[in-house]
Amino acid sequence: MAQVKLTNVKKVYQGGTVAVQNFNLDIADKEFIVFVGPSGCGKSTTLRMVAGLEDISGGTVEIDGEVVNDLQPKDRHISMVFQNYALYPHLTVYENIAFPLRLQKNPKLTQDEIYERVTSAAQVLGITQYLTRKPKALSGGQRQRVAIGRAMVKDCKVFLMDEPLSNLDTKLRNQMRAEIILLRKRINTTFIYVTHDQTEAMTLGDRIVCMKEGGYVMQIGTPSELFDWPASKFVAQFVGAPMMNTIVCDLVKEGNKYFVTPFGYKLPVDGEKLELLRSRNVEPQQIYLGVRPEHVTLVKEKKANSFPVTIEVNEMMGSEYHLHAATEDGTKLIIRIPTINLTEEERAKMVSGQVINIAFEGKAMHFFSMKTEYNLLTDNQYTADKEPLEEEKPAEAPQVAEPKEEPAAEGEEQEVKDE
Template sequence: MASITLNNLVKKYGDGFPAVNDISIDIADGEFIILVGPSGCGKSTLLRMIVGLEDITDGELLIDGERVNDKAPRDRNLAMVFQNYALYPHLTVYENIAFPLRLAKGKHSEEQVNKLVTEAAATLELTDHLQRKPANLSGGQRQRVAMGRAIVRQADAFLFDEPLSNLDAKLRGQMRSEISQMQRRLGVTSVYVTHDQTEAMTLGDRVAVLKMGELQQIASPRELYEQPRNLFVAGFIGSPSMNFIPATIENGKLQTVLGDLDVPAEKLAKVEGKKVVLVGVRPEFFEDAKLVEESKLPHGSIFTATLTHTEWLGNEQYGYINFNPDPEMRELLNNLAREMDADELRPQIVVTLDAASRIRGGREAEIWLDTRKLHLFDPESGENLTRDAEAGAALTAEAGEERAEEIATAQEADRAQGHGTSDAGDGSTDNGQGGGKHAAAS
């Protein structure tokens, strides 16, 4: 296993456009890092730079402290799992998993190959499918074969390029769980590219949010959600996404389309001198005022609104409130939407209501908002003016401690079940076969 260090990495193509622009990340040994962002943000390019499939224009890439900028993919001892599985259709599952070991000519005896393949197959529940061909497998089984090939290489790190995007929603959920458990059992450093919110929030120890080739914030999923650094991160992370409401500050209150909101004095102090701010609030911090506990009422504001419609989901429901921002603010919201890969941010507020709420569309209702939880953003710079950096750092530190405990627990359970990891060489490959860079990285 290994640590991976990205020092000011830059990738420019022939036209001089920086697809990756000055990104620095320290990835600890055994850590699971997610790269997320809209299409074209540079996340896949960055992953390919790490594995060696893209040249580095500037900056340094270190694996366990060793500079590897000029090393070929086969010499970096990294295993990559591709979106399209990259399996060989004419080979059995057994031979697909064994392929990187066969390429390392003379490094593994047949007994070692068989041991590594059968152990990987047992880990991934593929034992009964070892003699089948990829064409006869489901999408989830093919992805397991691709992961099995990565496991037997005993690589220093796993790199995943949107591995679940070809699967249906139910299977994605199952495979998410399997990848998470496998990574904990093996304790292997992993870098995972996705555009899927759920994958990013459930898999990663830390998530790196990218926009137009630049790193916006890297933190634990919880820190990103609760303490986003800027408008982009706040809007991109979370589903439904954070609501953004224009507001002016007068007489110690926020004047918004929802009415005047009482806000804690410490939040207002951080926006002193600002005439206009964007209020950011998650849908779950709203509630039907009739259902709010009396002790919580003083910690928020009640406003009256007419919902266009509601969506009942069983355990909760969503309500929708339209509003009409001025042209300048509408353009700001639309620009933010384009950055997040959407056509526009509708001037609409999404509120989460208890499943028992009787509020319905077309009726005027009283809604309570927990004003302790809102964020205030500078509409010009996008900066989160009310971010508590110290509280956010504590959340990420806590996630790191939990990761170490989970890995130790998972490995102890694995040893108890007799699934220990074999040591049969470094699994390096010969680039003379198997499709050049692509095969060497997989």
């Protein structure tokens, strides 16, 4: 039950690799925050810095208004669930869950009290019948529950979860995901949850922190913000499945109107997006045009603003088709079409080699600058966090008294190696 505040948190490993760049985040009390990103983006490292398992190279972490940088993990009032469960193999389930309680030198925690807490946690998690077993005798899902139970029994201010579901198979993962939502209602504390799975992030998080390789925060926002207003091409492509199509084209301005030019066609921008382009007075430029597969519509007859594509592969997913198609100039697109809207005849046509007509929905188009890959229509406060590349080599920094020729000399070395 506490706010967590990360201010300019940074992680630099020995040897100078930066795992987390300036990380700023205010987590409200009882909020469920998800860190999401591909592996190596520093999300786990950030979580571990909050937990105290990793030293903080710069900035501060506050829990409940107290700076905890120098506090031991046990003094931070946190609980944590690990990816590989980290159950103590030599202890029974009961002893595993009771372990953190027994270590506390709290006179109130009598044997009875501990029994009470462990059994009630086991009840909640549905593992009562396994209390006397060793972890080895449990299935993956059961072990995960034990791990959660062990984290639950402690009175904690912040509940940390490090990819808790990634070792489970798909079915179990979906089930546990739903259970975590229930658990959250029951425990009702601040959660920080790390995952590389965007579905988990979207379904669980009140807010999501999307990170990119090298430890950069790309966007912080609610799931719908990330989906509808991705701050950059990276976020746009990371959130949503299948991945968003990005098409290189020009943004053209004619008088008061804006057009985009995918595959040589000229499509007008309308609705809210047009208003925003106008109000921001966006310069015409080369852009990535982003269109989500589900926002591509099938057009029965060729008409204005639609264009033909050739189907290459058709993936039948049951409720929908994922079509991999190529336009006339060879650009690859992914199109997602609900099966329910198609007649039997039309379905028969969805085969490789067939040409179909498609159109883009104007309100669902996204525009990313070619240069920076940032969304032209959102405020990219996260760009400020991006440090210049030089910062990545602090190891070199102390040698100030180098002669001026140094850059040239170093360039020379590389040249030699090149040849």
